[in-house]
Amino acid sequence: MSTIEVKNLSVDFQTPKQTISAVKNVSFKVEAGEIFGIVGLSGAGKSTLVRTLNLLQQPTEGQILIDGKEITGLKGAELRKVRQKIGMIFQHFNLIENRTIFQNIEFSLKASGYPKEKRQERIDELLSLVDLRDKKDAYPNNLSGGQKQRVGIARALANNPEILLCDEATSALDVETTEEILKILEKINREMGLTIIFITHELEVAKRLFHRMAVMENGLIVELGNTFDIFANPQKEITRKLVGRFFNLAIPEEMTPTLANGKLLELRYQGGHTLDPLISEVSKTYDVFISIIHGKIEYIRNDMIGILLVYVTGSESQLEQAVQKLEQNVYSLRDLRQ
Amino acid sequence: MEETIEILQQYLLSSLVDTFYMVSVATVIGVLFGTIIGLGLFLTNHEYFYKQPLINQISGFIVNAIRSLPFLILLVVLLVPITWLIKDPYTPTGGAIALSIAAIPFYARIAEGAFSEVNAGVIEAAVAAGGNTALIVKDVLIPESLPALIRGVVLTIISLLGYSAMVGTIGAGGIGDLAIQFGYNRYETGVLIAVIVILVIIVQLIQWAGDRLANHFVK
Structure with a gap:
């Protein structure tokens, strides 16, 4: 050694x-x-x-x-x-x-x-x-x-x-x-x-x-x-x-016009966070629609990193609350429009 | 026709023996010393071995200087030193010495080229394994360049065969001498044709055998 x-x-x-x-x-x-x-x-x-x-x-x-x-x-x-x-x-x-x-x-x-x-x-x-x-x-x-x-x-x-x-x-x-x-x-x-x-x-x-x-x-x-x-x-x-x-989660340009009305978010979860119940929970609690655009899970040695691109639409106030809820429950949240 | 056959019967065999003698002596000496000089040129120009720009440039200059002389002129220049050495330069031995002097730098460049063509990565791996220069030369450089070295020997033999005809013109004998003396000076076209045919066959055979041997070492 x-x-x-x-x-x-x-x-x-x-x-x-x-x-x-x-x-x-x-x-x-x-x-x-x-x-x-x-x-x-x-x-x-x-x-x-x-x-x-x-x-x-x-x-x-x-x-x-x-x-x-x-x-x-x-x-x-x-x-x-x-x-x-x-x-x-x-x-x-x-x-x-x-x-x-x-x-x-x-x-x-x-x-x-x-x-x-x-x-x-x-x-x-x-x-x-x-x-x-x-x-x-x-x-x-x-x-x-x-x-x-x-x-x-x-x-x-x-x-x-x-x-x-x-x-x-x-x-x-x-x-x-x-x-x-x-x-x-x-x-x-x-x-x-x-x-x-x-x-x-x-x-x-x-x-x-x-x-x-x-x-x-x-x-x-x-x-x-x-x-x-x-x-x-x-x-x-x-x-x-x-x-x-490496994660390669780019969205094809042709798609962006169809995603113009709501928020386009990148959710990352790693370590203890799990995502699946979160998406359904948020869409039930708030008056928003969530579509999953793209997603990937990578194992880095023994740990996991998940990335999900979601498109969320709804009224402004509902949207804001939904985003807040999401943010509290994932590792990081990034608005791809900003 | 009869005269042609008579001349050939009388002189052909001994001329072939002279040519064979001159070319083989020069090939052996040329390849031996040429390989050593070529290896020296390669090693003194390589960062992993004995990089010595000055020595490399001086030896490179000498090699180039000898190579830049047309063989006929080199032959004339060498007449004096060969006379010191063996008294009568106008013999097959005199011819063999002159051919050897021409063959050494000729083959040195061929050998240097063959060594330089060896994959740099393979040499790097050998150095990384902690091998010393002698081992790397013996177990990496030579086996990897052997096919190219053999093709170089073929090229050298064929060139020397051509040069040996010039040695013949100054009277050192050989098959070129036969062609000039009888075929040219005495208008014996038959002799000339016979020599040409023999030379073509010899060259083809050497090339064929050399290629086979070289390919044998390509794995």
Whole structure:
């Protein structure tokens, strides 16, 4: 179990014309055994950031500490030793195409000087873990994307790392395969206590996997917190945009003229609130009509967020009271016309 | 016709042996040293390995300088040093040395290109796994670039076959020499045609075998 801490990290790229700051003074700490996510749009600097964590990218400034020990500045054999204890998987898997699955995993073992006579056994063990024992002698090009990523995971785990870096590891996979990979990651996190740092632009992955997450924009971490809190109470503009797009409750423009007379409300309920009796109760108590326009329930890890778009019509005074009643009984209420 | 057959019977085999000797020596030396230089050029230009812009640029300049000479001129320039080395440059060995000097930078650029074509992500993964440079070269760079390296060897052999005809013109022997001496100087069109046919067949065979071998290493 390892912690990883980043202190005031910056990465600049020099081009002949200008200096581009890809990562700007970023600090955060990932606890041992945690699954920590970094989300952001492409170009936000998250890939550069994750690549500094095993010094594939040298930071311009700042420190990276693993279990309190600084690794920035390490070179040669010492650096390789640290890298052997940090597994990494990639969006495009990055397997050696002209080598078998066995040889691909063996590479990591060779890198760490793992005894030759024990390699066979270790590779079988790793392939069992990702359920690919029968593909030992196959070549990467004969595997599906999901299988390739499983080989990637097996290779990353070869030297019993304590930290696993995932760089958009599911972004090239379809929904079902993504789920399959996430299950494996959860399993190794749970059973081996691996600390996982996962970079993605997919909020589907974030809500499903991350314990805590950071949101990056323009090289800065703009928001950091529990995954549920980020989804439930996004603070910054970019986070709202990302989360909003994820919940995707936009109303088609053609519909808006037909909703011109009453109020268009977004109700959110999360935690203890339940909604169904509330809608019928309000429509019975007050002289209003409530139509449900759009709705969605999302499970963020073990908690739930529900969003409902309703259109309420009635006389002004009744409407006002109805809205008040609704507001008291949901997590938040937003008038979409304001 | 009879004369043509007589000439071919007398000289063809020995000419082929000379050409084979010159081209194979130059190919082996060219590929061996070319791969090493190409690897050096690649590694000194790569951030994960030994990035040394100065060394890279100087070696790149030397490689380009040799490559920029037309082979015939390189041959003339090399006559003096080859004479120091083996006394008589107008022999198949003299030709082989000249061809080798041309082959090294030629193949160095091919090898550098083949290494550069290796998927950067695969190299990154190997570095991230904590492999040292020797291991990455042996287990990642070479296997991933092998098909391109083999195609480069084919290209080199075929180019050297062409250059070997020029070596023939200065009297170092070989099948090109045969074509010039008899086919051109003595108007033996039959000899010329025979040499052309043989060259076409050889080149086709080399290309065919090379492609098969290269494809064998593509998985």
